[in-house]
Amino acid sequence: MRASGSRKAGGMESAGAYGAGKAGSFNFDPVAFFTHPRTILRLMSWVFSMVVFSCIVNEGYINIGSERLLCVFNNNADACNYGVTVGVACFLGSIFFLILDIYFPSISSVRDRRRAVLLDLVFSGLASFLWFVGFCFLANQWQATSADELPLAQGSDAARATIAFCFFSILTWAVLTLSALRRFLTGSNTNLFTWQHLEPAPSNARATPYPIANGATIVTTNPYQAPPFTETLDPQKLTQQRPMAPAF
Numbered sequence: 001m002r003a004s005g006s007r008k009a010g011g012m013e014s015a016g017a018y019g020a021g022k023a024g025s026f027n028f029d030p031v032a033f034f035t036h037p038r039t040i041l042r043l044m045s046w047v048f049s050m051v052v053f054s055c056i057v058n059e060g061y062i063n064i065g066s067e068r069l070l071c072v073f074n075n076n077a078d079a080c081n082y083g084v085t086v087g088v089a090c091f092l093g094s095i096f097f098l099i100l101d102i103y104f105p106s107i108s109s110v111r112d113r114r115r116a117v118l119l120d121l122v123f124s125g126l127a128s129f130l131w132f133v134g135f136c137f138l139a140n141q142w143q144a145t146s147a148d149e150l151p152l153a154q155g156s157d158a159a160r161a162t163i164a165f166c167f168f169s170i171l172t173w174a175v176l177t178l179s180a181l182r183r184f185l186t187g188s189n190t191n192l193f194t195w196q197h198l199e200p201a202p203s204n205a206r207a208t209p210y211p212i213a214n215g216a217t218i219v220t221t222n223p224y225q226a227p228p229f230t231e232t233l234d235p236q237k238l239t240q241q242r243p244m245a246p247a248f
Helices: 002-015 015-022 028-034 036-057 077-105 110-143 156-185 235-241
Strands: 208-211 217-220
Touching: 015 028, 028 036, 036 077, 077 110, 077 156, 110 156
Parallel strands: none
Antiparallel strands: 208 217
């Protein structure tokens, strides 16, 4: 009986892993969602990536005496292309994971939830690494750019803004990576997988009693495991089996 009860308890725990036990029990609350720290970080990452590729596309190219456009980062087209590529990829990735966070509480499959968390971990880690490489690459190319290559300091403000927001993106995506890693390693903590706060069970909750035949009571703290060697008794049968006192 104890082995059967432990198997039942293990099944209940695995079914609730990664917050799957609460799937379908949430209603979308915009205030709770947009004030959640993870949502704020995703929005910040979305804005930072948009600033990076917008600065490069709008003011990151100049032409000096010809129709050919040159990158403001030491006339290196690879630097501008790298910034635009990473910026657009993280811009779209932030939108994707924002939508995934909205629908995550309604996913009932533990396997799908684990895959979603793993995807978030891999993408966030890769994005933070790419932003670090981009920050070093763009900063190095900007340092090598001479004043003669930028007449009237054309595009200098956009270049500085690009480098600054690359650095900010490193921080936001690094924190998102740590958050995803924590959720992946502690899959049984339901509060980490939803933007709504789940109230813990009260500490003074009453245990479930189980009556037995002699009138005593067995109290158990596990509502999923019945006490051994008990059965449901019919009160009428107990009344019929009760010995009658002799009449005088």
